[in-house]
C-alpha cells in the first residue's frame with residue numbers, strides 16, 4: 100500500500116506543469132506567427148498583405164488584446180471559436196509581457 104502511494108506521488112510529479120495545455124509561446128508560434136512573425140514584430144509577407152502590424156508598435160492592455168483575439172480586428176479573423184478563454188488569456192499575456 101505504501102509503495103503504491105509513493106508510486107502514485109512520483110507519477111503525478113513527473114507530469115508536466117501545464118498538463119493537457121500547451122504553452123503560450125507555442126500557442127503564439129502556432130496561431131499568430133503566420134502573420135505577425137515569429138518574434139511578433141516582423142510581419143510575414145502574408146501578414147503585410149493583410150496589414151498586420153508589429154505587435155510592439157503600440158502599447159496594449161491585456162484586456163484589449165483579449166478582446167481583439169476574441170472578436171477579431173479588420174482582416175484578422177476572430178479566434179473565439181479556435182481558442183479557449185484560457186488560451187486567449189495566455190496568448191494575450193504573452194503578447195504583453197514577452198514580446
Ligand code: HEC
Nearest residue numbers: 130131133134149150151152157164167172173174175190
Ligand atoms: C491571418 C493573419 C493573422 C493571424 C493568424 C493573426 N493576426 Fe493579429 N492581426 C492581423 C491583421 C491583418 C491585423 C490588423 C487589423 C487591423 O487593424 O485592421 C492584426 C492585428 C492584431 C492586433 C492589434 C494590433 C494593433 O496595434 O492594433 C493584435 C494585438 C493582434 N493582431 C494579435 C494577434 C495574436 C496574439 C494572434 C494569435 C493568436 C494573431 N494576432 C493572429 C492578422 C493576423
